Amino acid sequence: MFLGRRRLLVLAAGLTFACSKSSASTDKKPAGPAPIPSQPSPVALNGAGATFPNPLYSKWSAEYNKQFPNIRINYQSIGSGGGIRQIIAGTVDFGATDAPMKSDESQQAPGKLFHVPTTLGAVVLTYNLPGVTTGALKLSSEALADIYLGKVKKWNDPKIAADNQGAELPANDIGVIYRTDGSGTTNVFTDYLSAVSPEWKERVGAGKSVKWPVGLGAKGNEGVTGQVKTVPYSIGYTERAYATQNKLPMAELQNKAGKFVAPTTAAMSAAAEGVELPAELYVSLVNSAAEAAYPITGYTYLLVYADTKDPSKGEAMAKYLWWGLHEGQKFAEELDYAPLPPKVVTLVEGRLKELTAGGKKLL
Amino acid sequence: MTARPDVSLARPRSKLQLAFGREANLGDLAFRRITALFAGSVIVLLVWMALEMGLASKLSFARFGLGFVTSTDWDPVRDQYGSLPFVFGTVVSSLVALLIAVPISLGIAIYLSELAHPRLRTPIGFLVELLAAVPSVVYGLWGIFALAPWLRETVQPLLAKTLGFLPFFRGPQHGFGMLAGGIVLSIMITPTISSVSREVMRAVPAALREGAIGLGATRWEVVRVAVLPYARSGLVGATILGLGRALGETMAITMVIGNRAEISASLFAPSYTMASVIANEFTEATGRLYLSALAEVGLLLFAVTVVLNIFARLLVWRVGKLPEGGQL
Numbered sequence: 001m002f003l004g005r006r007r008l009l010v011l012a013a014g015l016t017f018a019c020s021k022s023s024a025s026t027d028k029k030p031a032g033p034a035p036i037p038s039q040p041s042p043v044a045l046n047g048a049g050a051t052f053p054n055p056l057y058s059k060w061s062a063e064y065n066k067q068f069p070n071i072r073i074n075y076q077s078i079g080s081g082g083g084i085r086q087i088i089a090g091t092v093d094f095g096a097t098d099a100p101m102k103s104d105e106s107q108q109a110p111g112k113l114f115h116v117p118t119t120l121g122a123v124v125l126t127y128n129l130p131g132v133t134t135g136a137l138k139l140s141s142e143a144l145a146d147i148y149l150g151k152v153k154k155w156n157d158p159k160i161a162a163d164n165q166g167a168e169l170p171a172n173d174i175g176v177i178y179r180t181d182g183s184g185t186t187n188v189f190t191d192y193l194s195a196v197s198p199e200w201k202e203r204v205g206a207g208k209s210v211k212w213p214v215g216l217g218a219k220g221n222e223g224v225t226g227q228v229k230t231v232p233y234s235i236g237y238t239e240r241a242y243a244t245q246n247k248l249p250m251a252e253l254q255n256k257a258g259k260f261v262a263p264t265t266a267a268m269s270a271a272a273e274g275v276e277l278p279a280e281l282y283v284s285l286v287n288s289a290a291e292a293a294y295p296i297t298g299y300t301y302l303l304v305y306a307d308t309k310d311p312s313k314g315e316a317m318a319k320y321l322w323w324g325l326h327e328g329q330k331f332a333e334e335l336d337y338a339p340l341p342p343k344v345v346t347l348v349e350g351r352l353k354e355l356t357a358g359g360k361k362l363l
Numbered sequence: 364m365t366a367r368p369d370v371s372l373a374r375p376r377s378k379l380q381l382a383f384g385r386e387a388n389l390g391d392l393a394f395r396r397i398t399a400l401f402a403g404s405v406i407v408l409l410v411w412m413a414l415e416m417g418l419a420s421k422l423s424f425a426r427f428g429l430g431f432v433t434s435t436d437w438d439p440v441r442d443q444y445g446s447l448p449f450v451f452g453t454v455v456s457s458l459v460a461l462l463i464a465v466p467i468s469l470g471i472a473i474y475l476s477e478l479a480h481p482r483l484r485t486p487i488g489f490l491v492e493l494l495a496a497v498p499s500v501v502y503g504l505w506g507i508f509a510l511a512p513w514l515r516e517t518v519q520p521l522l523a524k525t526l527g528f529l530p531f532f533r534g535p536q537h538g539f540g541m542l543a544g545g546i547v548l549s550i551m552i553t554p555t556i557s558s559v560s561r562e563v564m565r566a567v568p569a570a571l572r573e574g575a576i577g578l579g580a581t582r583w584e585v586v587r588v589a590v591l592p593y594a595r596s597g598l599v600g601a602t603i604l605g606l607g608r609a610l611g612e613t614m615a616i617t618m619v620i621g622n623r624a625e626i627s628a629s630l631f632a633p634s635y636t637m638a639s640v641i642a643n644e645f646t647e648a649t650g651r652l653y654l655s656a657l658a659e660v661g662l663l664l665f666a667v668t669v670v671l672n673i674f675a676r677l678l679v680w681r682v683g684k685l686p687e688g689g690q691l
Binding site: 078079080081082084085102105173175180181182183184204205206207208209210211212215216217218219223226227230231 | 436437438439440441504507508511512515535537538539617618621622623624633635639642643644645646647648649650
């Protein structure tokens with residue numbers, strides 16, 4: 001019984017392979033700006049890592065497979081830490097992370113790893129203020145840091161009230177909610193707090209998990225929004241996609257230039273334009289100096305080895321990355337990420353052209 | 364009871380007898396070996412797991428030594444790891460859960476085995492066991508959206524007003540915290556404890572009950588004099604099973620306990636458990652010491668479970684030896 005079923009499955013798999021092969025050979029796409037993978041045999045690329053860009057990478061895999069049926073890209077969102085561990089161990093073809101690798105992590109890797117920025121994300125502050133209906137809450141960087149340090153305890157604190165003239169802020173205690181599972185979201189958020197508050201940097205610091213001075217921990221974006229929804233007078237941070245899809249109120253934050261900015265994709269791209277991307281292609285974007293920048297913005301990266309042993313895999317990888325850098329960017333906005341600014345695209349193009357397989361250039 | 368002597372007679376046989384004896388054909392031998400292999404695999408697995416975790420936690424053990432267990436400072440940014448708040452959170456939340464679940468489960472078991480109409484027994488028993496089949500993430504969501512608001516708005520103010528003189532019922536009332544964690548756990552372990560207890564009580568010989576009734580005992584007296592003493596060691600065993608589940612529960616409790624690595628006497632305060640911190644931080648942990656510290660938390664959870672189980676075993680033996688205690 002079971003054997004029979006298994007045989008059937010194998011047969012079915014073989015058939016689909018055969019079909020995909022034939023379709024790949026018959027409908028050849030016209031040569032466009034993106035190089036077309038030319039391998040006759042199917043190639044599977046396996047990747048693992050950050051959960052934050054997972055919706056975008058899933059979309060990319062599906063779209064890419066539609067265009068190039070002989071390339072299969074599997075992405076597992078197991079977390080940035082897992083992605084880094086797996087690319088070091090060589091069990092995946094590419095890793096993904098929100099926070100750049102630390103130098104001691106890079107040293108563990110058997111070869112040189114490239115960081116490839118793929119898209120921009122933002123962390124937003126959502127809140128639950130019953131009775132306050134006057135537009136978005138405005139928070140200065142000082143007020144936000146002091147809320148999470150436990151120094152601003154009530155909503156009607158002058159530090160909050162000063163920027164929200166006209167809003168009737170209640171005298172209730174602020175319920176501070178943070179994310180308890182290690183996450184790139186927490187990393188970007190604490191990176192921002194460290195950038196704007198010397199006291200935060202001194203007492204807490206930045207990381208995927210930190211020792212929070214006050215508050216309640218919730219698990220995952222859904223846990224944070226769940227707690228913010230059910231605890232009146234609370235505030236919490238989530239990634240932008242989660243807040244927009246659930247139509248949660250989002251605070252406007254004061255950026256380095258002193259402007260209060262809502263987390264729009266334009267404001268995220270502006271943040272990236274305001275910060276020079278160094279040669280290693282990773283940089284912190286928090287508290288960007290650009291006028292229109294939303295201050296809690298960050299890149300997310302794919303990690304690939306500069307040199308691959310298997311030429312067919314290396315070629316597929318390089319072409320996929322190239323595709324993601326150009327065609328892939330148009331999917332960013334609908335999924336609540338922001339596309340990379342043109343000057344960043346140029347820099348990444350240069351990096352992708354350095355990819356090799358056995359010393360031979362791939363693009 | 365009467366079958367026992369036969370079984371014990373059949374057991375001790377030499378290898379020769381086994382290989383060439385009348386009943387012991389090749390199939391029996393193979394069967395015996397294979398089942399022994401399965402039984403042995405549990406031991407191998409346990410030892411292997413303990414070894415693996417011991418190896419993985421070497422770095423953290425070398426760095427912090429015993430301070431790992433006594434320190435309350437868990438700070439991944441500064442690579443400082445102390446696990447006392449997690450041990451505290453795990454043990455206390457499990458005890459709170461037992462405190463709530465044991466009386467309720469005993470009530471369910473007594474009702475189902477002694478008092479309920481036979482027609483009601485099956486459906487109610489089925490419903491109780493259905494609770495065990497609910498995934499823990501569902502309990503967690505229920506905890507966030509139903510239990511925590513109810514605790515915050517109704518239960519905690521009431522407790523603070525009436526029992527606020529005790530240190531257990533003080534402090535800010537968020538809903539989320541040790542109390543919510545204990546309640547969610549208690550609901551999750553109730554099916555385990557009650558269904559095992561019911562089976563244990565059903566196994567009490569009818570003659571005992573009839574004897575008690577014959578002496579003029581009321582229903583309550585039958586339960587108290589005949590059923591409970593006989594079933595005692597089994598009931599302790601049922602509780603241990605529940606405790607085991609409570610200690611290891613991860614998802615549901617992390618969604619409601621507040622996840623703060625702090626030790627507080629108040630049940631309103633947020634807390635954190637060992638299983639939760641591993642689940643929450645492992646995926647994103649990259650530093651070697653950090654990973655090692657998380658592995659040591661795992662080892663510690665293992666140790667706490669073993670200690671509590673040994674303690675419980677001893678309790679079962681003691682209870683079993685008491686004069687009125689029946690064996691199962």
